[in-house]
Amino acid sequence: xxxxxxxxYRRLLQAVPIMILATFVVFSLMQLLPGDIAVTLAxxxxxxxxxxxxxxxxxxNQPFLxxxxxxxxxxxxxxxxxSLLTGEAVAETVSRTFPTTLFVVVYxxxxxxxIGVPLGILAASRPGSPxxxxxxxxxxxxxxxxNFWLGMILVLLLSLTLNLxxxxxxxxxxxxxxxxxxxxxxxxxxxxxxxxxxxxxxLRGSLVEIHHSQHVRTLHAKGLSPAxxxxxxxxxxxxxxxxxVVSLLFTKILAAxxxxxxxxxxxxxxxxxxxxxxxxxxxxxxxAVLAMxxxxxxxNLTTDMLYTVLDPRID
Amino acid sequence: MKNLDSQDSVIVEGIQLSRRHFLAMLAGGVxxxxxxxxxxxxxxxxxxxxxxxxxxxxxNPSSLDPATGGSGSDHVFLYPIFDTLVEWDxxxxxxxxxxxxxxxxxxxRTLVLTLEQGVKFHDGTPFDAEAVKxxxxxxxxxxxxxxxxxxxxxxxxxxxxxxxxxxxxxAPDAALPLILSxxxxxxxxxxxxxxxxxxxxxxxxxxGAMKFVSWADGAKIVCTRNPDYWKPERYAVAGIExxxxxxxxxxxxxxxxxxxxxxxxxGGRQLPLIERAKGLQVYTDSTIYCFQxxxxxxxxxxxxxxxxxxxxxxxxxxxxxxxxxxxxxEPAYMNLPKSHWAYDPEVAxxxxxxxxxxxxxxxxxxxxxxxxxxxxxxxxxxTIQAEEVLLAQFAKVGIGGRxxxxxxxxxxxxxxxxxxxxxxxxxWTGRPDPSMAYGLMYSKNAYFNAGRVAxxxxxxxxxxxxxxxxxxxxxxxxxxxxxxxxxxxALVVPLAFRMDIVAAASYVQGxxxxxxxxxxxxxxxxxxx
Numbered sequence: 042x043x044x045x046x047x048x049x050y051r052r053l054l055q056a057v058p059i060m061i062l063a064t065f066v067v068f069s070l071m072q073l074l075p076g077d078i079a080v081t082l083a084x085x086x087x088x089x090x091x092x093x094x095x096x097x098x099x100x101x102n103q104p105f106l107x108x109x110x111x112x113x114x115x116x117x118x119x120x121x122x123x124s125l126l127t128g129e130a131v132a133e134t135v136s137r138t139f140p141t142t143l144f145v146v147v148y149x150x151x152x153x154x155x156i157g158v159p160l161g162i163l164a165a166s167r168p169g170s171p172x173x174x175x176x177x178x179x180x181x182x183x184x185x186x187x188n189f190w191l192g193m194i195l196v197l198l199l200s201l202t203l204n205l206x207x208x209x210x211x212x213x214x215x216x217x218x219x220x221x222x223x224x225x226x227x228x229x230x231x232x233x234x235x236x237x238x239x240x241x242x243x244l245r246g247s248l249v250e251i252h253h254s255q256h257v258r259t260l261h262a263k264g265l266s267p268a269x270x271x272x273x274x275x276x277x278x279x280x281x282x283x284x285x286v287v288s289l290l291f292t293k294i295l296a297a298x299x300x301x302x303x304x305x306x307x308x309x310x311x312x313x314x315x316x317x318x319x320x321x322x323x324x325x326x327x328x329a330v331l332a333m334x335x336x337x338x339x340x341n342l343t344t345d346m347l348y349t350v351l352d353p354r355i356d
Numbered sequence: 357m358k359n360l361d362s363q364d365s366v367i368v369e370g371i372q373l374s375r376r377h378f379l380a381m382l383a384g385g386v387x388x389x390x391x392x393x394x395x396x397x398x399x400x401x402x403x404x405x406x407x408x409x410x411x412x413x414x415x416n417p418s419s420l421d422p423a424t425g426g427s428g429s430d431h432v433f434l435y436p437i438f439d440t441l442v443e444w445d446x447x448x449x450x451x452x453x454x455x456x457x458x459x460x461x462x463x464x465r466t467l468v469l470t471l472e473q474g475v476k477f478h479d480g481t482p483f484d485a486e487a488v489k490x491x492x493x494x495x496x497x498x499x500x501x502x503x504x505x506x507x508x509x510x511x512x513x514x515x516x517x518x519x520x521x522x523x524x525x526x527a528p529d530a531a532l533p534l535i536l537s538x539x540x541x542x543x544x545x546x547x548x549x550x551x552x553x554x555x556x557x558x559x560x561x562x563x564g565a566m567k568f569v570s571w572a573d574g575a576k577i578v579c580t581r582n583p584d585y586w587k588p589e590r591y592a593v594a595g596i597e598x599x600x601x602x603x604x605x606x607x608x609x610x611x612x613x614x615x616x617x618x619x620x621x622x623g624g625r626q627l628p629l630i631e632r633a634k635g636l637q638v639y640t641d642s643t644i645y646c647f648q649x650x651x652x653x654x655x656x657x658x659x660x661x662x663x664x665x666x667x668x669x670x671x672x673x674x675x676x677x678x679x680x681x682x683x684x685x686e687p688a689y690m691n692l693p694k695s696h697w698a699y700d701p702e703v704a705x706x707x708x709x710x711x712x713x714x715x716x717x718x719x720x721x722x723x724x725x726x727x728x729x730x731x732x733x734x735x736x737x738x739t740i741q742a743e744e745v746l747l748a749q750f751a752k753v754g755i756g757g758r759x760x761x762x763x764x765x766x767x768x769x770x771x772x773x774x775x776x777x778x779x780x781x782x783x784w785t786g787r788p789d790p791s792m793a794y795g796l797m798y799s800k801n802a803y804f805n806a807g808r809v810a811x812x813x814x815x816x817x818x819x820x821x822x823x824x825x826x827x828x829x830x831x832x833x834x835x836x837x838x839x840x841x842x843x844x845x846a847l848v849v850p851l852a853f854r855m856d857i858v859a860a861a862s863y864v865q866g867x868x869x870x871x872x873x874x875x876x877x878x879x880x881x882x883x884x885x
Binding site: 074081084088089124126127134200204208209305312 | 416417418419425426427428499500502503504505506554557558571572573574575576599600601602603606607609610612613614615616762763764765766768769770772773785796801802803
């Protein structure tokens with residue numbers, strides 16, 4: 042077995058205890074949350090007897106470990122259960138909402154890179170120049186501005202005033218890709234400001250550093266054009282840093298979607314999870330946590346594999 | 357219980373006013389304009405959606421089965437799919453015929469329903485007396501039914517003809533016709549229930565004007581026109597598509613940018629925005645949804661009726677409506693609004709704003725130096741704003757203390773189920789028959805009577821009297837007695853009735869609000885100019 046396959050195998054094996062631990066911790070935390078889903082389920086005609094009856098009906102009166110054990114037993118067999126609140130199968134909710142969220146997140150990351158990289162290069166081309174300070178101060182602003190506020194500004198300007206983009210909603214990319222891009226542009230833009238800023242700043246920092254390194258000085262001395270140095274040697278060297286930034290951005294933007302989904306009425310997993318946590322709908326929360334843990338593991342693993350591709354010095 | 361009415365609109369208004377931001381962003385906007393322009397034609401195309409009404413809805417339903425659901429926000433989705441045995445008048449909530457074309461109390465314990473003929477469920481099952489019996493029996497006995505208490509007075513249901521059903525009652529219950537205008541009167545296909553069991557929660561089959569198509573949790577509910585509807589003139593739209601958007605500011609934006617045709621349960625602070633927007637119309641009407649302070653009179657200072665009365669005198673309800681609801685509400689002096697058929701103007705005069713009287717009552721009760729209360733509320737922005745106004749008004753008469761806030765499930769469980777806290781700022785979403793509401797809030801073991809204290813003497817009798825006959829004039833008198841007892845003993849502090857604020861695109865025609873505050877879309881049509 043070669044090294045890479047070994048690493049992959051080891052990492053996948055590690056993923057199992059991580060998943061069990063994560064779902065157990067989340068399940069325990071949910072027990073600590075105040076509130077009682079039986080009260081919600083009893084609805085407007087709630088009475089003490091009805092609430093007790095519902096606890097019985099849904100097995101909510103069972104000890105904590107029994108409830109978790111029963112969930113885990115079913116989960117191992119591939120049955121994630123159904124939402125206590127609405128009866129929708131958790132697998133269905135997750136497979137419907139998570140791709141939506143992922144689409145917006147990936148779009149936001151693409152925007153971050155597409156806009157952030159040129160800005161970073163531009164700033165690094167003349168460190169200390171007015172152009173550089175301008176880009177860097179705008180980048181600081183990008184980190185500081187809250188996404189939801191920016192989201193509302195974008196809606197006001199590009200949707201309600203100029204009528205270019207829809208203010209709310211989502212179209213599935215598998216049904217209509219152009220429509221999906223059109224609907225997701227404003228939310229992705231709102232989500233990407235922090236990413237653009239971070240990519241630009243990191244790239245500028247690394248490029249400036251490399252610019253001062255001995256091997257670049259040597260390249261200059263050998264008479265290579267600045268453009269060639271940047272494209273062939275500079276960017277290649279900073280690509281590992283860039284990859285780190287992007288993989289960190291992924292989790293950050295994934296978390297930020299919760300608020301942005303609410304602003305744009307995107308039926309993603311963020312809004313589903315928030316509601317499920319507030320109401321104590323634990324099967325849905327567990328399913329969502331599983332999906333997120335798997336995603337983060339996959340992203341980290343992919344990042345690590347890419348490191349070795351981009352920089353052969355890394356094992 | 358209360359719905360979250362976040363006031364994000366305030367933020368939006370703030371944004372609209374700040375021109376500097378607008379100009380700063382304009383440059384960027386023009387650049388993107390080149391990219392977006394060819395697509396904006398799609399926006400117009402989306403608005404003409406083949407006669408389907410697109411509604412921005414406020415909450416995901418708890419279930420689409422009328423018997424197993426439990427949230428007051430479900431009805432908006434249920435009404436188009438299910439017809440009710442009895443219906444109500446939009447303006448006064450008086451009962452009127454539905455699937456039951458007439459009803460009669462043969463004696464106070466026998467209710468005879470005569471049914472419409474030729475009605476079919478969406479799956480082709482004929483609607484008849486057997487179907488009614490099946491539904492009523494299921495609703496009052498099935499362990500999953502949340503509405504067993506609604507039908508508690510029914511002893512048995514008897515089929516006396518293909519289109520005639522007799523309800524034998526344990527005790528006289530004139531509230532039944534209006535109870536049958538609510539969940540209990542929504543008729544589900546017996547065949548569908550037998551075949552699907554629990555799955556019917558997500559695959560409803562009724563007799564209504566709209567057939568259910570799909571439901572994606574928290575996202576969308578789609579219905580299409582029932583071509584065999586028994587009253588075809590009633591619904592003019594080809595279907596209804598509900599998009600679930602919990603934030604009111606986002607609901608309004610969705611309407612303004614053309615992704616929805618109609619949005620309901622908007623906030624008072626959004627009115628100026630709606631009025632300024634082009635191509636929108638707005639409907640504002642009072643409802644029986646009542647913001648109120650529930651009191652726990654089994655503990656602390658609130659055991660003393662004088663303290664409870666002082667709370668009622670201490671509140672300037674007019675100012676409350678202005679400050680908290682931006683004027684979009686009706687001051688509440690009891691549990692029924694002015695336009696309701698059972699409203700009693702005499703009871704409404706009991707608690708004018710009178711801070712001096714409040715102070716005097718507190719002094720009499722031994723709280724001359726002020727009283728401290730343990731108050732509860734929800735943690736949404738609108739509630740917290742309301743709490744600030746209440747605390748300021750209370751402070752003027754020497755009532756102090758603080759509000760502890762939490763999520764709705766958390767605080768409801770703590771206050772109503774475990775009896776924590778002296779009072780809670782919440783709301784009563786209303787019931788079609790007032791006797792249901794009074795029974796659920798003030799009877800001895802009622803869940804919403806947090807202290808589980810017996811009601812004042814004469815309450816149970818007056819409530820029973822209000823149910824003993826279906827003569828509305830007699831019922832009104834009995835209910836006036838009930839209202840007077842509740843308010844004289846100050847078992848509650850009513851604050852304001854919510855106005856239902858519904859905004860729609862100008863091409864939406866024929867929409868009307870109703871007093872129940874749960875929108876129905878009968879008579880709505882889409883006429884493009």
